[in-house]
Amino acid sequence: MLEKALKGTPRYYLWIGFLLVLIGGASGAYVMQLMQGLTITGMSRDVSWGFYIAQFTYLVGVAASGVMIVLPYYFHNYKKFKDLVIFGEFMAIAAVIMCLGFIVVDIGQPQRMLNVLLFPTPNSILFWDMVVLNGYLILNVLVGWTCLECDRQHLPHPKWSKVLAYVSIIWAFSIHTVTAFLYQGLPGRNYWLTAILAARFLASAFCSGPAILLLVILLTEKLTTFKANVEGIATLAKIITYAMCVNVFFFLLEVFTAFYSGIPGHMHSLVYLFKGIHGHAELVPFMWTAAALGLGSLALLIPPKLRDNMKLLPWSLAILVIATWIDKGLGLLIGGFNPNPFEQIAPYWPTGKELLISLMIYGTGALVVTILFKVATEVKKEIGASQKPVVEAE
Amino acid sequence: MKLYNGGKIITGLVIFLGIFLAPFAYNAGKAAYSQPKLKMPENEKECIESKEFMRTKHMQLLNDWRDWALRDGKRVYVNSKGKEFEMSLQKTCMKCHTNKAEFCDKCHTDAAVSPYCWDCHIQPEGLKK
Amino acid sequence: MNHTRRNFLKFAGLTAAGLCVAGSGSVLAASGAGSSVKEGEKAVRAKRWAMVIDTKKCGTKEAIDALAKACHAAHNVPDIPGKQNVKWIWAAGFEEAFDQPNNYMDESLEKRQFATLCNHCTNAPCVRVCPTQATYKRPDGIVAMDYHRCIGCRYCMAGCPFGARSFNFMEPRLHLDLAKLNKEFPTRMRGVVEKCNFCVERLAQGKQPACVEASQGALAFGDLTDANSEVRKLLREHYTIRRKPSLGTEPSVYYII
Numbered sequence: 001m002l003e004k005a006l007k008g009t010p011r012y013y014l015w016i017g018f019l020l021v022l023i024g025g026a027s028g029a030y031v032m033q034l035m036q037g038l039t040i041t042g043m044s045r046d047v048s049w050g051f052y053i054a055q056f057t058y059l060v061g062v063a064a065s066g067v068m069i070v071l072p073y074y075f076h077n078y079k080k081f082k083d084l085v086i087f088g089e090f091m092a093i094a095a096v097i098m099c100l101g102f103i104v105v106d107i108g109q110p111q112r113m114l115n116v117l118l119f120p121t122p123n124s125i126l127f128w129d130m131v132v133l134n135g136y137l138i139l140n141v142l143v144g145w146t147c148l149e150c151d152r153q154h155l156p157h158p159k160w161s162k163v164l165a166y167v168s169i170i171w172a173f174s175i176h177t178v179t180a181f182l183y184q185g186l187p188g189r190n191y192w193l194t195a196i197l198a199a200r201f202l203a204s205a206f207c208s209g210p211a212i213l214l215l216v217i218l219l220t221e222k223l224t225t226f227k228a229n230v231e232g233i234a235t236l237a238k239i240i241t242y243a244m245c246v247n248v249f250f251f252l253l254e255v256f257t258a259f260y261s262g263i264p265g266h267m268h269s270l271v272y273l274f275k276g277i278h279g280h281a282e283l284v285p286f287m288w289t290a291a292a293l294g295l296g297s298l299a300l301l302i303p304p305k306l307r308d309n310m311k312l313l314p315w316s317l318a319i320l321v322i323a324t325w326i327d328k329g330l331g332l333l334i335g336g337f338n339p340n341p342f343e344q345i346a347p348y349w350p351t352g353k354e355l356l357i358s359l360m361i362y363g364t365g366a367l368v369v370t371i372l373f374k375v376a377t378e379v380k381k382e383i384g385a386s387q388k389p390v391v392e393a394e
Numbered sequence: 395m396k397l398y399n400g401g402k403i404i405t406g407l408v409i410f411l412g413i414f415l416a417p418f419a420y421n422a423g424k425a426a427y428s429q430p431k432l433k434m435p436e437n438e439k440e441c442i443e444s445k446e447f448m449r450t451k452h453m454q455l456l457n458d459w460r461d462w463a464l465r466d467g468k469r470v471y472v473n474s475k476g477k478e479f480e481m482s483l484q485k486t487c488m489k490c491h492t493n494k495a496e497f498c499d500k501c502h503t504d505a506a507v508s509p510y511c512w513d514c515h516i517q518p519e520g521l522k523k
Numbered sequence: 524m525n526h527t528r529r530n531f532l533k534f535a536g537l538t539a540a541g542l543c544v545a546g547s548g549s550v551l552a553a554s555g556a557g558s559s560v561k562e563g564e565k566a567v568r569a570k571r572w573a574m575v576i577d578t579k580k581c582g583t584k585e586a587i588d589a590l591a592k593a594c595h596a597a598h599n600v601p602d603i604p605g606k607q608n609v610k611w612i613w614a615a616g617f618e619e620a621f622d623q624p625n626n627y628m629d630e631s632l633e634k635r636q637f638a639t640l641c642n643h644c645t646n647a648p649c650v651r652v653c654p655t656q657a658t659y660k661r662p663d664g665i666v667a668m669d670y671h672r673c674i675g676c677r678y679c680m681a682g683c684p685f686g687a688r689s690f691n692f693m694e695p696r697l698h699l700d701l702a703k704l705n706k707e708f709p710t711r712m713r714g715v716v717e718k719c720n721f722c723v724e725r726l727a728q729g730k731q732p733a734c735v736e737a738s739q740g741a742l743a744f745g746d747l748t749d750a751n752s753e754v755r756k757l758l759r760e761h762y763t764i765r766r767k768p769s770l771g772t773e774p775s776v777y778y779i780i
Contacts, residue, residue: 038692520706
């Protein structure tokens with residue numbers, strides 16, 4: 001079925017070409033990083049994880065989000081999601097590939113990557129993260145590709161694909177829980193040392209991931225003959241809204257515990273992020289923007305009239321994605337390392353090269369999404385599923 | 395039988411053979427490969443193990459030394475003849491083989507091998523800025 | 524047997540796999556012709572190494588910088604300016620080093636500097652999180668680092684509650700005086716994490732750690748399980764505190780206040 005990605009409209013070729021040029025150009029920065037080391041990033045002795053790991057954390061959430069479509073369809077026979085499932089799975093594949101990419105560019109000795117496999121260490125959560133991420137990738141590739149191929153041949157899905165789909169639902173929850181465990185078991189980092197971190201991660205994943213997926217699906221509708229089931233879209237928007245409510249609620253729970261108890265360790269990171277400490281207030285405008293956009297997105301998503309307005313929905317989803325990205329992609333890492341173990345503030349900001357290398361990974365993800373979605377939409381066109389109604393000429 | 399696209403195939407084959415045989419053509423007429431002349435230590439005639447053993451297994455030996463000395467904390471090696479050595483690249487091996495460029499590098503360069511030992515371990519002749 | 528393409532491929536694949544396994548079997552066999560390994564006789568041994576720092580005797584930045592100079596010289600630690608620096612032992616104030624905030628401290632404690640280094644915790648979080656066991660706990664209590672195996676993921680740096688670890692963001696040799704290197708000890712390469720190693724290589728020679736030797740008696744180093752050791756004697760006679768004890772990591776560095 002991959003041959004379906006080789007032929008397309010001129011606009012399609014232009015987009016693929018643009019992505020290839022972007023990835024190739026940005027990889028120059030990665031070559032510099034391979035030659036000079038991670039000194040070209042903005043990371044320091046105090047903030048030893050930065051933009052790369054933050055993107056990894058956000059994208060694990062996006063990867064897990066496919067389950068919001070797969071679960072209702074497989075567990076509860078929600079037929080309206082029938083034609084959206086493949087897009088959830090394919091988005092998950094692209095997201096996991098980006099996660100693995102961000103990890104590879106972050107480690108200091110990438111040629112020794114396989115040491116994690118050669119010397120398995122079950123007490124290390126990073127070992128399990130590697131296991132579950134790669135397992136999830138394999139699951140989605142197997143189930144997604146097989147089911148799409150079967151649809152194309154007008155064959156019923158094999159029984160084992162249903163079993164693996166059930167496994168992937170449980171697995172999706174586990175990948176983001178394990179990623180949260182990376183953070184929430186570290187005794188020295190108060191911002192992360194909270195049991196609710198895994199729950200916060202999942203809530204944030206289940207609103208931001210489907211939001212990104214929905215945006216890409218709406219874009220796909222504009223660019224191809226694919227037309228998603230209108231009720232399916234509406235249900236997905238409802239799921240996103242509920243998940244965002246839970247996400248905001250969990251964050252407010254953290255705020256309560258920190259400030260009602262008054263314990264400095266609990267408060268300091270939040271104060272640094274939202275008010276600034278010792279004159280360091282670099283992240284304050286970002287965090288308040290995230291708060292405003294997050295609440296704004298809820299205001300636009302909770303009322304059904306606004307949520308069902310298909311002209312407004314993309315904007316509501318976009319500001320939701322920005323808000324959740326600031327929270328997980330900036331606030332989580334920088335707030336976690338600040339104040340440092342010596343109660344000092346160590347400001348961090350990604351460098352230009354760091355952002356270029358991140359662009360390279362994001363470009364790769366976009367390329368994977370483009371190719372996989374092209375395959376999926378072409379197959380659906382071939383079998384006549386979920387197509388736009390043909391308008392008869394007068 | 396007709397050879398379809400025969401022109402392209404023959405051309406491709408000729409180009410491929412040209413590229414494949416180029417290294418041999420480059421070396422035609424030059425002397426055969428001779429093993430490099432290594433600078434042997436002046437004061438010591440016996441290495442940790444025999445010459446044949448070291449030639450084939452020094453990589454494995456160094457790996458084992460690394461794990462025994464660093465990870466297990468056992469730093470004394472008793473060789474097959476009962477002689478004791480401290481397991482250390484810089485303090486034992488390079489005390490006799492006093493010049494990396496004239497000993498280690500001679501064979502490594504010819505074999506196109508670049509072990510990463512020297513990224514950390516300091517060669518006895520010292521580092522240039 | 525059916526002479527189909529599929530069967531041929533199955534047969535070829537199995538043969539190739541079989542040849543690989545047979546080949547690797549011979550490689551994995553014997554290494555080292557009839558040899559054995561043991562510890563050196565001069566090596567000092569302990570069941571649990573610990574350090575006691577008398578902060579009254581070594582409580583100024585100059586004194587602690589002298590310790591750092593000895594340590595960094597012995598271990599070829601680079602001197603990098605800025606925030607991507609590498610340090611194994613350094614001076615910190617009371618508020619920075621300890622989690623006992625006190626808004627009206629006595630004057631001498633307010634001015635005093637404390638030597639901070641890796642605490643070689645019994646229950647070290649860095650050991651727990653390392654995915655390759657490049658950071659591991661030796662039987663004698665020292666938390667050691669295997670730079671050959673470290674992949675530079677920096678999970679240990681996130682896990683350490685004491686900020687004891689440094690990452691080689693760049694090639695360390697660019698910031699070392701290449702003429703003054705300690706030729707008995709390697710440098711590290713970029714992309715690995717490093718920290719104080721309680722001078723395991725000096726202990727193997729029967730010597731004391733470099734900082735202890737340079738401290739002129741302010742630092743004591745010994746076996747915690749030996750009731751007659753110098754460290755136990757000091758701990759019996761003086762009031763000592765450790766850094767962040769409530770985290771349960773059981774640090775092995777004690778400070779006489």
